[in-house]
Amino acid sequence: MLLLDLGTVSPRERVEAFRHALTDSMVPNDIVHEEPATGIHARMELWRVGDLDLFATRNSGFEVRREERHVRHHRSRPVVSVSLQPEGVHRAEAEGRRRLLRADDICVFHELSPRRYGxxxxxxxxxxxxxMTRLDVPVDTVVEASLRLRASPLYDLVLGHxxxxxxxxxxxEADPGASALASATTGLVRALLLTAAHSAESAAARSVLDDTLVTRILGHVRSHLADRELTPAGIAAAHAVSERRLYAVLGGAGISLEQWLIAERLTRARQMLGSARYDRLTVAAVSARCGFSSPSHFTRRFRAAYGQSPSEWRRQHGGGPSEVGAQAP
Structure with a gap:
């Protein structure tokens, strides 16, 4: 849903329109704008995925200042915002500590704590x-964690997620699995905050790591799909559990590791075959990038899953070279 496009607003009304859109979708703040020669500009959008709101903005330079006086005025169910910075170098301040944030940084703010951001x-x-109530992490823990997120062993997993x-x-937003995705995302972020705020050996950290073990295993496997040497033993070792424990945990979640791994690799391959980004890769190269032992094995699995060969599927949905034995440029 489009919340605001200042390109449709007269220049003299843009500051007020920006403030109105931000305070209506968030909470009261002081906002200070830079004034580029062309005037301030902004585009804000909102999506609802399960019980999560996803808010995106792209705008000219500004700073949002949330002071103690603002904290007293909050919605009935305060929120914790977890942000990425896909463009620009951002500045954040909380608890008197100033930080610069870039594309590989996660930024966390609790609505019930003062901060500056822009x-x-x-x-x-x-x-x-x-x-806040669904996340179930105290305000002081969120603030403490926000200052040391990279101390968590889950940081890279959550960033990728x-x-x-x-x-x-x-x-x-329209996916039938949106509610389950929102629940898993909340669990991962909760685990990130608790493991960042507490020692990895603490009872709270150990408990939340146990609770998210399945999610962490699946995230690890997805990030290593191209590794043809990916084995149950290696996956178990990466998570400090035995193979027996690995299979037991996944089995309890109704997941067969081998079948799930093949399905993930096939899904990744199908996405690549249909994407213009990979249209110069041969089927053999796609097969290798998705971790299959050989192009012929990949073709058999693909046909069994989708009823046609990778080359046939690509001709209908993508493009690019289809010779199974050719090399990628």
Whole structure:
């Protein structure tokens, strides 16, 4: 849903329109704008995925200042915002500590704590809003964690997960699995905050790591699909569990590791075959990038799953070279 496009607003009304859109979708703040020669500009959008709000803005330089006086005025169910910075270098301040944030940084703010946030020049932010009661992490823990997120062993996993959410938020909004995705996302972010705020050996950290073990295993496997040497033993070792424990945990979630791995590799391959980004790769190269042992094995599996060969599927949905034995340029 489009919340605001300042390109449709007269220049003299843009400051007020920006403030109105931000305070209506968020909470009261003081907002200070840079004034480029062309005037301030902004585009704000909102999606609802399960019980999560995904808010994106791309705008000219500004700073949002949330002071103690603002904290007293909040919605009935305060939120924790978890943001990515896909464009620009962002500036954040909380608890008297100032930070610069870039594309590989996750930024966390609790609605019930003061902060400052913004960027010079053009920039963009992608924020996921979590209901405080559903997240179930105390305010002081959220603030403490926000200052040391990279101390968590889950940081890279959560960063990758958040980026995946923003690939197609509109598609996720309409997906029948949106509620389950929102629940899994909340669990991952809760685990990130608790493991960042507490020692990895603490009871709270150990408990949340156990609760998210299945999600972490699946995230690890997805990030290593191209590795043809990916084995149950290697996956188990990466998570400090035995193979027996690995199979037991996945089995309890109704997942067969081998079947799930093949399905994920086939899904990745089908996406690549239909994408213009990979149209110069041969089927053999796609097969290798998705971790199949050989092009012939890949073709057999693909035909069994989708009723046609990879080359046939590509001709209908994608393009590019289809010779199974050729090399990628």
């Amino acid at each position: 960027w010079p020049g053009d920039g963009a932010s992608q924020s996921v809003m979590f209901d 958040l980026r995946d959410l923003w690939r197609d938020p509109g598609g996720l």
